[in-house]
Amino acid sequence: MLALSGCGGASPTSTSVPGEQGSLDDIAREIARDSGRDSEGDAAGSTTIWDAFRRGDTEANVAVNRYIWSASLEVLNFLPVESVDPFTGVIITGFGKPPGGGREYRATVLIRDPALDARSLNVSLNTRGGPADAATVRAVEDAILTRARQLRIADEKL
Incomplete structure (x- = not known):
């Protein structure tokens, strides 16, 4: 029990409340905001690591008669x-x-x-x-x- 209770605490330099964590999307938005990107993470066509987690158009339509x-x-x-x-x-x-x-x-x-x-x-x-x-x-x-x-x-x- 003592080992598990030590894992949930915040570090002394952290400004967040212990047990309060954002989702992956919240973290991505915060990083994007700090780096000058818009809310979707795009800055003049550049790509980031978060682009790998986005769902793109995975189905291609066959356009042949x-x-x-x-x-x-x-x-x-x-x-x-x-x-x-x-x-x-x-x-x-x-x-x-x-x-x-x-x-x-x-x-x-x-x-x-x-x-x-x-x-x-x-x-x-x-x-x-x-x-x-x-x-x-x-x-x-x-x-x-x-x-x-x-x-x-x-x-x-x-």
């Missing part, structure tokens, strides 16, 4: 897929020849919006010699969007 995603993979099925990330909407392919074509292409597709809209799709085509012709890129984008609309219509009929 599934019809555009499927249509992109179907239209560009002649290209070998190197990397796909459905959470960011990026499809990267290797070089391949389209059916009936003689030039090899490499594609990078970015789907950046959940809407079935032309603004949601960004296609980059490269040849071994550099960027592909703008008309070719537009034709591939149109083919992907047309196929995506067909997939959506077929999905609604079920």
